[in-house]
Amino acid sequence: MLNIPVWKRVLIWGVCALGLLMAMPNLFYNRVEQHNDAVAAIEAQGGEATPDQAAARGLWPSFLPSNLVNLGLDLRGGAHLLAEVQVADVYAGRVDGLWPDVRDGLREERATVGNIRRVDSPRGELRVQISNPQGMGRALEIVRGLAQPVAGLTGFGSSDLEVRAVTEDEFVVSLSSAERQATDERTIQQSLEIIRRRVDEVGTREPTIQRQGEDRILIQVPGLGSAAELKDLIGTTARLTFHPVVGTAESAGADPGPRNAIYPSLDTPGLYYIVQQNPVVTGEDLVDAQPAFDQNGRPAVNFRFNASGGRRFGDFTAQNIGAPFAIVLDEEVISAPVIQSHIPGGSGIITGRFSVEESTQLAVLLRAGALPAEMTFLEERTIGPELGQDSIEAGRIASLIAMGAVLFFMIASYGWFGVIANLALLINVGMMFGLLSLIGATLTLPGIAGIVLTIGMAVDATVLIFERIREELRGGKGPSRAIELGYEKALSAILDSNVTTFITAVILFAIGSGPVRGFAVTLGLGILTSVFTAIFVTRLIIVTWYERRRPKMITV
Known part of the structure; x- marks a missing residue:
C-alpha cells in the first residue's frame, strides 16, 4: 500500500524549499548583484563603507542567500581572446641562461679543454668551441654534469639537457625532449595563473580562462569594454x-x-x-x-x-x-x-x-x-551588452515556449496527473537554478540550450510512470496498487536512461571546453533535479492527494 513516512515527507519538501530559496536571488538579479559588489568592496576596505556602498548593501537582506547564476560572455557582453603561447621563447631563454655555468665549469679545466668560446647558433641551442680537441670528452663530461632530472611526471628519470659533439672542437647544448615537454606544461600553467591574477586584479566577474590544445589559451571576460582593453591588460609580458x-x-x-x-x-x-x-x-x-x-x-x-x-x-x-x-x-x-x-x-x-x-x-x-612567454592573439571579439541582452531574451522566449508546450501536452494527455507533473516540472526548474547559484556556475547560451533540453526531458520520467500506472489500471488493479506498481516498475527504466545521459554530460564536461562545458553543467544538474522531482516529488503529491480524496477509481 502507499505509505511515505513523515520524516521522508519533511525531507522531500525541505530539499525543494531549500532549492527554491537558493534560486530566489536570481529573480532580483540587479539588486543582489549590487549588494554582492558592495559587500566585497567593503570587505576589501577593512569594513569601512561609503554612503553609496552602504546603500547598495541594503538592497538585499543579509540573512537571505545571495548567490547568483553568473552570466557568461554571450549573455552579458564582454571580451573574447584566443592566444597562442610562444613556448619556443622559453627554450631560448633557458639555454642562454646556461652559458655562465658552462663557461665557469670549463674554465676550471682550461688545461685540458683549452680556451672556450661561444659561437653563433640557432635559437634554443648553445654552441661552444674549445681550442683543444683532445679535451672534448672531458668537456662533454663537465657540461653533462650540469644536467638536472626533469621536474615532472612526463619525464621522470630523464635528464633536462642534451649535450652532443658536432665537430672535433665544438659541442651543442640544448634541452632534451622530455624537458621541453615539461617546460611546455609549466609555461602554459604559469601563463594561465598569471592571466587569471591579472584579470582578477581589475575586479572582473567570473572570467573564463582555460587551456585549449597544446599551446593555446582561451580568455573570456564578461562585462569588459573591449577586446583591445583585455589585450592591453594581459598581452604585455611585463618583464x-x-x-x-x-x-x-x-x-x-x-x-x-x-x-x-x-x-x-x-x-x-x-x-x-x-x-x-x-x-x-x-x-x-x-x-x-x-x-x-x-x-x-x-x-x-x-x-x-x-x-x-x-x-x-x-x-x-x-x-x-x-x-x-x-x-x-x-x-x-x-x-x-x-x-x-x-x-x-x-x-x-x-x-x-x-x-x-x-x-x-x-x-x-x-x-x-x-608572463613566461609572449602570446600571439589568433582571435579577438568584442560582444556588446545589447547583443547579450538579445541573447537573454531569445533564450527566455525559447524556454517559455518549451515550457508552455510541455505543460499543455501533459495536461492534455494525463489530465489531473498532468497538472501534478507540471507542478513538479516547475519545482525542477527552480531547483536547477538553485544548484547553479549554489556552485557559482556561469550560464551561457549553450547552457540555456541545456535548460530547454532538460525541460523536455524532465517529463520523460513522469510519462514512464503514468503509462505504467495506466497499464496496471487496465490490468484490473485498484488505484492504490496501480500507483505503487507504476512507480516500482518504471524505476529501473528511469534510472537506466538518466544514468546514461548523466554519464554523457560528465564526459562532455571532462573533455570539452567553453560552450560545451556550459551545456554539460546544465544538462547534468537538470538530470539530477528531474529524477528527484519525478521519483519523489510527484509520488509525494499523488500520495497526499490520494490520502485526502480516497477515490474508488482514477483516470490517468
Whole structure:
C-alpha cells in the first residue's frame, strides 16, 4: 500500500524549499548583484563603507542567500581572446641562461679543454668551441654534469639537457625532449595563473580562462569594454629587469658589444641604451607594486623586492654610486636614473612619462608577475551588452515556449496527473537554478540550450510512470496498487536512461571546453533535479492527494 513516512515527507519538501530559496536571488538579479559588489568592496576596505556602498548593501537582506547564476560572455557582453603561447621563447631563454655555468665549469679545466668560446647558433641551442680537441670528452663530461632530472611526471628519470659533439672542437647544448615537454606544461600553467591574477586584479566577474590544445589559451571576460582593453591588460609580458648601463647609442643597429644588449628609451625617442645583458635583479623578485606619485607630483610606481632580491639590489647600489642603471620593462628602458646613494631595504620607485591610468596598470602587471612567454592573439571579439541582452531574451522566449508546450501536452494527455507533473516540472526548474547559484556556475547560451533540453526531458520520467500506472489500471488493479506498481516498475527504466545521459554530460564536461562545458553543467544538474522531482516529488503529491480524496477509481 502507499505509505511515505513523515520524516521522508519533511525531507522531500525541505530539499525543494531549500532549492527554491537558493534560486530566489536570481529573480532580483540587479539588486543582489549590487549588494554582492558592495559587500566585497567593503570587505576589501577593512569594513569601512561609503554612503553609496552602504546603500547598495541594503538592497538585499543579509540573512537571505545571495548567490547568483553568473552570466557568461554571450549573455552579458564582454571580451573574447584566443592566444597562442610562444613556448619556443622559453627554450631560448633557458639555454642562454646556461652559458655562465658552462663557461665557469670549463674554465676550471682550461688545461685540458683549452680556451672556450661561444659561437653563433640557432635559437634554443648553445654552441661552444674549445681550442683543444683532445679535451672534448672531458668537456662533454663537465657540461653533462650540469644536467638536472626533469621536474615532472612526463619525464621522470630523464635528464633536462642534451649535450652532443658536432665537430672535433665544438659541442651543442640544448634541452632534451622530455624537458621541453615539461617546460611546455609549466609555461602554459604559469601563463594561465598569471592571466587569471591579472584579470582578477581589475575586479572582473567570473572570467573564463582555460587551456585549449597544446599551446593555446582561451580568455573570456564578461562585462569588459573591449577586446583591445583585455589585450592591453594581459598581452604585455611585463618583464621588469634592472641592468647596469654601459653607454648610449643613436640607433638600434649600433653594436652593443659582447654580452650586452641595446634597448630603446621610452622617454626619449631616438635614444638607445647599451646595457649589460644579464640583469642585476628581475621582476620575479618583486613582492609588491603600487601606483603612487613622485616628489614632483607625477604618476609613478612604488616597488618592493623580496629578501634575496632586496639584498642584491642593495649591494649593487652600494657598489655603483654615481653610475646609471636602467629600469627595463619588456625590452624598453622606462627610466635610467643615476644611483645617488646606497638603497637598502629592497624598495624603490619607477618614474617615467606615465598617466595615472598607465601607472595603475603597470602596478597591476608587476604585481601579477611576468608572463613566461609572449602570446600571439589568433582571435579577438568584442560582444556588446545589447547583443547579450538579445541573447537573454531569445533564450527566455525559447524556454517559455518549451515550457508552455510541455505543460499543455501533459495536461492534455494525463489530465489531473498532468497538472501534478507540471507542478513538479516547475519545482525542477527552480531547483536547477538553485544548484547553479549554489556552485557559482556561469550560464551561457549553450547552457540555456541545456535548460530547454532538460525541460523536455524532465517529463520523460513522469510519462514512464503514468503509462505504467495506466497499464496496471487496465490490468484490473485498484488505484492504490496501480500507483505503487507504476512507480516500482518504471524505476529501473528511469534510472537506466538518466544514468546514461548523466554519464554523457560528465564526459562532455571532462573533455570539452567553453560552450560545451556550459551545456554539460546544465544538462547534468537538470538530470539530477528531474529524477528527484519525478521519483519523489510527484509520488509525494499523488500520495497526499490520494490520502485526502480516497477515490474508488482514477483516470490517468
